[in-house]
Amino acid sequence: MANIYGMNNQFDSAMAIDRMGIAAADSLGSSKIKSAFYNNLGNCYLYSNRPDSARYYFTQCLAMDSANGLAHYMVDNYLTLGQLSLKQNQNEEAKRYFNAAIKLSDSINENQFKAQAWKALSTIYKNENNLSLALQAKDSASVVKDRMINEKSENKIAELQELYEAEKKEQTIAMQQLKLSRQQLLLMGSGVLLASLIMSAWLLYRRYKSKKEKELQAAVMKQREKATIDILQAEDQERRRIAAELHDGVGQVMLAAWINLQAIEPQTDSMNDEQKRSFSKAVAMVGEGCKEVREVSHALMPRAILSKGLTQAVQDFLKQIDENIITVRFNANPGKSPDDVTASLLYRIIQESVNNTLKHASATELDITIDNTEEGISIQIEDNGKGFDVEQAINNNESSAGLGLQNIKHRVAYLQGSVEWDSSPGNGTVVTIFVPVKRENA
Numbered sequence: 001m002a003n004i005y006g007m008n009n010q011f012d013s014a015m016a017i018d019r020m021g022i023a024a025a026d027s028l029g030s031s032k033i034k035s036a037f038y039n040n041l042g043n044c045y046l047y048s049n050r051p052d053s054a055r056y057y058f059t060q061c062l063a064m065d066s067a068n069g070l071a072h073y074m075v076d077n078y079l080t081l082g083q084l085s086l087k088q089n090q091n092e093e094a095k096r097y098f099n100a101a102i103k104l105s106d107s108i109n110e111n112q113f114k115a116q117a118w119k120a121l122s123t124i125y126k127n128e129n130n131l132s133l134a135l136q137a138k139d140s141a142s143v144v145k146d147r148m149i150n151e152k153s154e155n156k157i158a159e160l161q162e163l164y165e166a167e168k169k170e171q172t173i174a175m176q177q178l179k180l181s182r183q184q185l186l187l188m189g190s191g192v193l194l195a196s197l198i199m200s201a202w203l204l205y206r207r208y209k210s211k212k213e214k215e216l217q218a219a220v221m222k223q224r225e226k227a228t229i230d231i232l233q234a235e236d237q238e239r240r241r242i243a244a245e246l247h248d249g250v251g252q253v254m255l256a257a258w259i260n261l262q263a264i265e266p267q268t269d270s271m272n273d274e275q276k277r278s279f280s281k282a283v284a285m286v287g288e289g290c291k292e293v294r295e296v297s298h299a300l301m302p303r304a305i306l307s308k309g310l311t312q313a314v315q316d317f318l319k320q321i322d323e324n325i326i327t328v329r330f331n332a333n334p335g336k337s338p339d340d341v342t343a344s345l346l347y348r349i350i351q352e353s354v355n356n357t358l359k360h361a362s363a364t365e366l367d368i369t370i371d372n373t374e375e376g377i378s379i380q381i382e383d384n385g386k387g388f389d390v391e392q393a394i395n396n397n398e399s400s401a402g403l404g405l406q407n408i409k410h411r412v413a414y415l416q417g418s419v420e421w422d423s424s425p426g427n428g429t430v431v432t433i434f435v436p437v438k439r440e441n442a
Contacts, residue, residue, distance in 0.1 A: 011048045015041055035064040035073070042080070051088055055081065075101050075113045082120060091124050098124075111151070115144040250293055258286045309334065310343040311370060314350055318368070326358065328366045335372025338435075345411045346377065346435065349419075352404050353381045353431050361385025361429060376417070376436040387423040394421075 018037045025034035042057035062077040082097035098117040105114035118141035125134035261283045268276050311332045318328050337343065350368065357363055363385030371378040394405050405421070412419040417435035 011044045015044050018044070031064045032068055032070070035061050035068070035070075038064065039073075039077070046080075046084065051084055055084055058084065071104055071108045072110065075104050075108070075110055078104065079113060079116055079120075082117070086120065086124065091128065095121060095124055111144050111148045115141050115148065118144060254286060254290045254293060258283065258290050261286060309337040310346055313343070313347050314368070314370065317347075317351060318354070321354075321358070326363055326366050328368070330368050332370040333372055334370075335377075338372075338377060342377075342415060342435065345415060346379065346433075349408050349411050349433060350379065350381065352408055356404055357381075357383045357385060357429070360388070363428070374437065376434055379431075379433040379435075381431040381433075382428070384428045387425050387427045387429055389425060390421045390423055 018040045021037040021040075022034055025031070025037060038057045038061040042054045042061060045051070045054035045057065058077055058081050062074060062081070065073040065077060078097045078101035082094045082101065085091075085094035085097060098121050101117040102114055102121075105111070105117065118137050122134050122137035122141060125131070125137055261279075265279065265283060268279055271279065311334045314332075315330060318330055321328055338346070354366070354368075357366055361383050363383035365384045367380075367382045369378075369380045394409075408419060412433060412435065415435045417433060420432045421429065422432070423429035
């Protein structure tokens with residue numbers, strides 16, 4: 001990241017990251033890592049025309065590389081310090097660094113850096129009008145370059161020789177394989193008839209096995225479908241049971257307790273102020289408990305579904321949404337009321353879709369349409385929110401949004417219907433659901 005900032009001339013940002021790296025290297029006790037960040041800082045100061053600061057960091061970097069025995073990096077630092085000294089017209093200092101680079105390059109056989117150092121020395125001597133030494137340095141640079149070219153040529157010749165030997169070996173192997181292939185063809189010819197008979201028998205067996213496997217898969221799919229239906233029906237029945245028990249059992253008991261406490265409240269004159277406050281708080285808490293029990297009961301199984309049907313239940317649910325948060329428009333063609341199970345599942349689907357809009361879409365408008373015809377029930381839920389990547393969300397089973405979409409798919413599949421999401425980032429979302437008229441199973 002620091003190098004990217006440096007290449008874009010954002011030196012201050014690059015140096016800030018380098019200093020963070022130095023602090024991390026210090027915490028790890030790694031002078032090798034620290035040296036790399038010092039080198040980056042030196043380059044930032046060098047290219048931002050702050051040579052004195054650059055010299056300090058390159059010198060520190062050289063000392064750390066020397067302590068770690070990193071000769072290759074030491075040569076690079078010698079060259080950089082030499083160029084920096086040359087830039088500041090410190091010729092003697094530059095020559096000292098370039099000569100050190102040459103000497104160390106010899107010990108590690110680093111010809112490329114060595115050629116650069118000789119070339120730089122040639123430039124210095126030429127500027128000093130010392131043409132003899134300039135010519136010698138230039139010749140030395142040429143000798144090193146020629147050596148590099150010869151080494152490359154020798155390496156290339158060695159590679160070609162290896163390639164030739166490899167191809168020759170491959171040709172020998174190919175000839176041996178050709179002889180073996182001819183022998184194998186003679187043997188295979190005598191077994192072709194037997195192999196054909198065996199293959200025919202195997203194909204017949206495979207066809208029979210495939211047929212049985214398809215029959216088994218069909219049976220398993222049918223059993224899974226039945227299990228899914230049983231689970232959804234059991235879930236719906238359990239919701240109804242819990243909702244009824246909360247409403248008719250716990251709810252009625254808490255309601256009676258609340259009414260009795262309210263009846264006693266006028267008779268608290270004999271209590272002191274603290275006792276009155278505690279009694280009033282208890283009455284309020286019981287009342288709040290009654291309200292929460294009623295809300296939980298209605299959330300589990302809205303009574304409007306059982307008494308007034310799907311349309312009214314959806315309308316009651318939408319009335320609970322704060323208009324200051326989102327504008328909701330609801331249109332419905334009720335038609336013939338679906339059975340309780342279908343109505344309950346469709347209510348849950350709409351509820352899940354609306355909650356997804358409220359939680360994730362950041363929408364300001366929400367339009368819901370229910371069209372109940374002879375063919376089936378069509379539902380469209382549209383918002384002007386930020387949209388999402390449909391495929392990614394459906395395949396992400398670990399997020400709440402992904403699980404919500406999977407739940408919707410499973411419920412619609414149980415009703416033998418279809419659901420589609422039309423959305424993309426920045427373009428809102430349209431959910432289209434169609435559930436055909438329920439027919440008796442054969």
